[in-house]
Amino acid sequence: MGQCIYLTDLDDTLFRSSHKHPQGEALTRVTTATNGHHGHMNPAQQGLLSALRATGAVIPVTARSTDAFSRVHLDFGTRRAILANGAVILNAEGVADPAWLAHTAHIGRSAETLLLDMSALIGAELGSAARSWIVEEYGAPVYFCVKMNATGAAEVRSGITAAAERLASRFDLSGLQQHANGNNLSFTPIGISKREACRHLIDSIRDGGGAPLIGIGDSLTDLPFMGLCDFIMTPSGSQIADLMARMTDGDLTP
CATH class of the missing domain: 3.40.50.1000 (HAD superfamily/HAD-like)
Structure with a gap:
């Protein structure tokens, strides 16, 4: 064995x-x-x-x-x-x-416009309260991440909740898997x-x-x-x- x-x-x-x-x-x-x-x-x-x-x-x-x-x-x-x-x-x-990279790159690029629009919204409406970025691998976007700049647990929790609600109210997120844990809010294309x-x-x-x-x-x-x-x-x-x-x-x- x-x-x-x-x-x-x-x-x-x-x-x-x-x-x-x-x-x-x-x-x-x-x-x-x-x-x-x-x-x-x-x-x-x-x-x-x-x-x-x-x-x-x-x-x-x-x-x-x-x-x-x-x-x-x-x-x-x-x-x-x-x-x-x-x-x-x-x-x-x-x-x-390489085959797996090609598979996930295709999925990520299909969601690229949406991820860019989500990032722009966070930057424009939350400003210095939050930071966000699109994670890329080998030139292809693969997921979007948001974190709060606050240090207090309660502030972080309320900020993450507010960011998630704002994004959900403005975009169709049905093609993304959403995850929140502590000071981490992420959206990954399904697949x-x-x-x-x-x-x-x-x-x-x-x-x-x-x-x-x-x-x-x-x-x-x-x-x-x-x-x-x-x-x-x-x-x-x-x-x-x-x-x-x-x-x-x-x-x-x-």
Whole structure:
């Protein structure tokens, strides 16, 4: 029987920004962020990655672009990865799968005008309260992201909600998958997803030898790719763990 195959999200799963860690916790910086919010691991996260490395193949599955992923300073033991919410699949040599790139580029370019109009609206109507950008891979747009510039949790939450409502009132978003988690609001063209990329990758690497497939993630948008796996793991305090706690308590309100 083969070792495990771990498909794991990165941000807020294996590491997080220092301000999201409890004060006084021993931290190791593991990413370089252009905005200064570098990713850090606590001892438990470091121990988890070591255990994963020792028992199987660790394959990152992340919303990070190719550029942002290049600034993750961790050795996963493989060069395989799924990047940009599933728009890019890196093979065992760390090279982007050209057929998959062509597939997702076609989807992204079909939504390009809409994404540009959404970005223009956020810039014009929210101004300095928010920042937004279109993530591109190999020249093709693949998703749109909005973040608030506020620092308070309540301000961020209300700002993200207001931005989502404003965009929904002005545009037909039926062709996009919307996701909100903390200070992150994103819109990805339907057809580009972690789940579809993972399905493609799994088909190419699973050899029928019985290696357990384990999905790890923190966000509700990770659940679709995690659902392809034999088992799932999530950090305590994550969006997934909070949903499970509410279900246990009989409270399914957002």
